[in-house]
Amino acid sequence: MRVAFERPAGLTDCPTHYCPGCTHGIAHRLIAEVITELGVADRTIGVAPVGCSVLAYDYFDYDMIQASHGRAPAVATGVKRALPDRTVFAYQGDGDLASIGMAEIIHAAARGENITVIFINNAIYGMTGGQMAPTTLLGQLTTTSPAGREAPREGYPLRVAELLEQVRGVAYLARYPLTKPPEIGRARNAIRKAFQTQLAGKGFSLVELLSTCPTGWGMTPREALRWVEEVMVPYYPPGEFRDGPEDPGGGPSRKRVG
């Protein structure tokens, strides 16, 4: 008998609490597959955020650290600085990374911290029950933008990949939707390149994954996938934003100013 599909090494035998149709599971699986493929499972340390993936420490079969809301890049910085030869990744949602943790992600990127961040953008706060996120799209209904997000009232959704593209210190940066198999394949490829960037010591890497939240959005799983393709993708264009450090030489010579 041939095994056609199985749980990858790197994920525990623990049923996840994720809702039906949620793409967190796919993201977990892709990370686990890549880490196995790269042969670094035994020296990987993951940092779980606050949000729906708060329990990621139960699902990944690596040494795991649970971080406070928004601070996963700072925690990962501490781990990586203490153990530079280990592989360190942070897993963050949009509220965690792009709202409360904006300072931490920008500055970890600016320092070129040699860590990998997997950023789940599902345009909503899932764990707390469907409130508006910094990536909630204009017109999108949430429990705290019940009339739909309007720019004059709630401001514009943040494009994180485009924002980070401006930051020197970023060595790999990509965004892909977790929708159909070809897109998922591209996302997997991007995750692999992100970890390879870290293993090569090139600096900060981040992959933004456009994800679903059928529960928070009030949709069926199928409708949710279609919404990613039809509404999220036009505003959050997929692609590779950076492949390789902008400044491989490490910047200008050391010179004291003033």
Place this chain on the structure above:
Amino acid sequence: MEELVLMKGNEAVGEAAIRAGCRFFFGYPITPQNEIPEYMSHRLPQVSGVFVQAESEVAAINMVYGAAAAGVRVMTSSSSPGISLKQEGISYLAGSELPALIVNIMRGGPGLGTIQPAQSDYFQAVKGGGHGDYRLLVYAPSTVQEMVDLTGLALDRADHYRNPALILGDGLLGQMMEPVNLPPLSHPEDLPVKPWATDGRRGGPKRVINSLYLQAEACEEHNRRLQAKYREMEAGEQRWEAAWADDAEVLVVAYGTVARICRTALEGLRDRRLAVGLFRPIALWPFPGPALAGLLQRGRIRAVLVAEMSAGQMVEDVRSVVCGRVPVAFYGRTGGVVPSPEEIGQHVTAVYEGGAINAGCL
């Protein structure tokens, strides 16, 4: 013979931490503790250590959390407003049972306050500060030498109990210079290993650093374990110093900078034959209540005066120990004003002479 060096309190803390095997510092500038990050930024690279100036105090304490989880000795320092920002992270450290050293070189508050020395973060340090039922080991040096000694002790005790420890200094202690004897340099590889650290499985089972318990019963069980640990600290970690306590009729209780100002004041009063003594808590948590109660039980002490650079914080712990047996008076200066030995002396004299026992009482 060990060589004496003249050092600022802030620099002495940094060097003492390095001598105790700490090679990781994450911090953010704030007066009056800037000499600590500045010192560490040039000194740590000399010993293959890591200094990171974080984007905020919040980021700094979370870097500390990450490095502590990775199993290394690690520290941060700040001053009052910055320590407020770190409180969530400190609660996480305590909840996840991670050892780390936090240094608070206190300044006057509340709010932006002043940059001058104060002791108004006592409640924050010993009563919690962040959310949840937790305790820090809190040490209050009163000389630069003690800044050195207690920094080493704090790092050691933090590792022993897997609990964050806090050095509670003030701007004056941080800025002043005194001769210090430094301990020899210890090497991180000689420190006890931490089998719980999340440093990569490397063939073993996975480990998790976490303070989240979804089930209330599980969270309560976790709290029970923490409380048992705190009781163990209470039994083993009380530290204090007493001077002229044997014949004292009035006992002055003070810590840190104020304790040494009181010492000068009391020397002057004892020259005038006043039977006054000093009790100085060195550990603020666990508070050395039993030692203080022991002095009271001898029956000679007829009044206690607590002096602080605050509106009256430690005095609450003293009152709970004294428990009404004798009157407890309080004298405090706030906002960054440092009391002089003369004004302390006047207040001790007033208490001694039986008047003004309630002057300044809250």
Place this chain on the structure above:
Amino acid sequence: MDKQYEVIMAGFGGQGVMSMGQLLAYAGMLEGLQVTWMPSYGPEQRGGTANCTVILSPRTIGSPVVERPAAVVAMNLPSLDKFEDRVREEGLLVVNATLAGRSVRRTDVRALSIPATAIAEEIGNDRVANMVALGALLEITRLVRPDSVVESLTKALPPHRHNLIPLNQDALRRGMELARHGARRPAC
């Protein structure tokens, strides 16, 4: 030394009052005394006067805060205005006459008015005015030996600045000579 001695040193930022105090503390440490050096810090550092308190004692030092010091070294007029009244009765007030612009008003202290900045300029650098003042203080008080101050300089200065030691030594000596010979209360 049989009892504690306290000095407050004050002047403009850049006059080297902090390092003058540190040198005195360092020298005291080398001679086996207990020492404490406490700077003023904060807003008063910027623009106005900087000051530090140095305590030397044969015994454990208690309060680093001193209300009535045994001596004050005032390197400019604002410092003289601020600290003149603080000197203990029978204490010592060393004033940099070049920048003080007035004489000492107290009659219950020993006042020593020396042109420290002028002397420093004369020997080549006004930045050693602090050492001229320190020399005068030491000549009167004998708190520490001048040799100990020079040894402190050697230890405190990085090697590439050791070329400045002779100039500092010179300034120290000139201050001592002034105190020995020329120091008297200038007429009011």
